[in-house]
Amino acid sequence: MNNRQCILSLIIFILAQSSLAADRPKFELTSTGLAHSLKAQSIDVGHDPVYKSAKQYQAYPLADIIKKLAIPDGQQSDDWMVVFTATDGYKVAMTYPDALQEQGYIAFKDNSAGTNNWLPFKSGKKTITPEPYYLVWPKAGLDEWRYPWPFQLTTVSLQPATEYYGAAAPTNSNNPQVKNGFSLFSRYCIRCHSVNLAGGNVGPELNIPKNVSEYFQEQELAGFIRNAPTYRAGTKMPSFETLISTEETQAIVHYLNQKKYEKIQ
Ligand code: HEC
Structure with missing residues (x-):
């Protein structure tokens, strides 16, 4: 061309x-x-x-x-x-x-x-x-x-x-777990957190420059997501224990893991 x-x-x-x-x-x-x-x-x-x-x-x-x-x-x-x-x-x-x-x-x-x-x-x-x-x-x-x-x-x-969600949406949307995880993330998390700088800013960005899964152990990441107040006193992040099941938390972790391969430049 x-x-x-x-x-x-x-x-x-x-x-x-x-x-x-x-x-x-x-x-x-x-x-x-x-x-x-x-x-x-x-x-x-x-x-x-x-x-x-x-x-x-x-x-x-x-x-x-x-x-x-x-x-x-x-x-x-x-x-x-x-x-x-x-x-x-x-x-x-x-x-x-x-x-x-x-x-x-x-x-x-x-x-x-x-x-x-x-x-x-x-x-x-x-x-x-x-x-x-x-x-x-x-x-x-x-x-x-x-x-x-x-x-x-x-x-x-x-x-x-x-x-609607721009760079926070998964590019690899064929994987049903990633897709489900993103759907949950968009419902419960994106109003406070950005991923690839798209989303809210009450909580920290979760992918740029380092993805949370690059410095959190997977089990602890899931635990933190379900119940942040049992990890950090006085955190502004609410507990999701009664709203999100362990399987759903796992799907959110899958989505976050995936975004590590889809970082914006
Ligand atoms: C009302 C706002 C709010 C919502 C909703 C929220 N968070 Fe948070 N989150 C925070 C804040 C504020 C922090 C900053 C650290 C702290 O206070 O512990 C945080 C910290 C985190 C961290 C730790 C990041 C780090 O590097 O320390 C992760 C991971 C996280 N949130 C994931 C999620 C996920 C996944 C959801 C949805 C299920 C979610 N958050 C929903 C406000 C929120």
């Missing part, structure tokens, strides 16, 4: 990528006409984690919204994320199968708010409301890591996991 061909194919590649990104299935919650295309219902939430009390909302079933966002033909639903975006750009995602596993609802009105749609609550130092939309899960006792409650939502969209 000569230089000009090379530049041309790069431009075509970039165009193809950007049109791909633009085609991601997306649902604007705030668009007019939403009320006509979905059926609202009254739902009871026994213990709302934001208001810390029982609540009743007017809401649309999440499944009805997701059904409007088709996954492209021939692709596996568990390779896709359902992404919730809030007014301030904050994003939270769940795997496509998780989003349909339990009955989630997109609430648009708090029945106890009278003529207003919402009641205020304290978030850090600010007093805010969930306006315009709030994701809620009526079933009691669901794991909040797996079933998040984001508020001030504006859009629900679909994105491939590899694209």
